Amino acid sequence: MPSAETSILVLATGGTIAGQAGSATRRDYRPGQINIADFLVEFDTLGVNARLEGKQVAAIDSANIGPEIWRELHSACAAAMRDPACGGVIITHGTDTAEETAFLLDLTLPTTKPVVVVGAMRPADAVGSDGLRNFANAVKVAADMDAAGRGVLLVMSDHVFSARDVRKARTAGSNAFDGFPRGPIALATPSTLDWLSPPWRTNEAARFAFPETFPAVPILHAFAGMDASYVEHAVAKGAKGIVLAGMGEGNMPDMVREALAEAVCLGIPVVRATRVDEGLVDPEPSDEDEGFIAARALGPSKARVLLQVLVANGITDRASAQDAFDNR
Known part of the structure; x- marks a missing residue:
């Protein structure tokens, strides 16, 4: 006390x-x-x-x-x-x-x-x-x-x-x-x-600096029939990162996947989350080729917050960002 x-x-x-x-x-x-x-x-x-x-x-x-x-x-x-x-x-x-x-x-x-x-x-x-x-x-x-x-x-x-x-x-x-x-x-x-459990972060310093500015990171909600235009619009509007609330374990239509992979090539980090209420989105073998980050246990809203903090702290490479999602 x-x-x-x-x-x-x-x-x-x-x-x-x-x-x-x-x-x-x-x-x-x-x-x-x-x-x-x-x-x-x-x-x-x-x-x-x-x-x-x-x-x-x-x-x-x-x-x-x-x-x-x-x-x-x-x-x-x-x-x-x-x-x-x-x-x-x-x-x-x-x-x-x-x-x-x-x-x-x-x-x-x-x-x-x-x-x-x-x-x-x-x-x-x-x-x-x-x-x-x-x-x-x-x-x-x-x-x-x-x-x-x-x-x-x-x-x-x-x-x-x-x-x-x-x-x-x-x-x-x-x-x-x-x-x-x-x-x-x-x-x-x-x-x-x-x-119900002991403390697990005793006397930890802040994990990240508070953002001086919050980068634009939209959440795109995947749906049947979705095409690449939604990704293209986000990129054109100046997105500094994108979170996909994907189907199932962070899945998406092929044309959306291709557009998001192109966004990664432009230096825009992309996180695969899920629109499903509960469940893990784990890294897939294709993520390394496409440059996607798996949200793991974070839903789209909190995945967006973490991605904003990472981008604001200059952490945009896939390996470092994935580590942050793995150890949030």
Whole structure:
């Protein structure tokens, strides 16, 4: 546990956890309506023993998050890592892109203190709202120094996931998040925390520098009848990398394969991921000839984040990029 003098920094970005519908039963709602100061006042009524300091970074639907907010989050987290008065960081976040933010920070922050992303599936004024409980669970995790050495974590519905594994697998419901290839790495409630494995990244430095600029890396979704024009358009628009959400184990029509191989010849790294919900995309013998990178366990969204970070760090040769995907 952090000492009595340390606090937990709460960085708020909006999302459903800060959302309001104006009715306990209304389906639609407005995300990011509750300021973090007001949220923490409400949380204080639960009687959880924790010193929390809030900072409002944004108040948005997480579909609108991007490099500017990511940069502010990274800067605040990095400062917290250096601050002896800070024991850990919690980021309140919309669930639609929480996995991307968590993974980006996981790639670009050291593992010396807990960093926990948390959200909600129901707005604050809805029947059965899950925001305060999820947040209480996140406080329990962020206050536990055993949470360090595991990279960035995401807490939802009494489960703790690693940023590299977590994904939003369902559009609604308390079980919206899953992990692959691993499931939850801990079970959390406001009063209990049970780790299911020991830390595996103790005192690691950041794996990559945070990008000064984010290169253009589109995701192309493969489909029956797809032709080369989609690849050609991406190249013409200045793509610095391409992720294919392929069929099955990262497969694609022959003409798309030929166009992507030509893109590689132009110096544009190409990652084969899958549009399938779950499963590995392993390197194939033809990848070496065509220059493709296999996404392994990363889905298209997180494969895009990693490829952006690699390109921004000047890592574009296939062997080095494949190593990064193998050891994300």
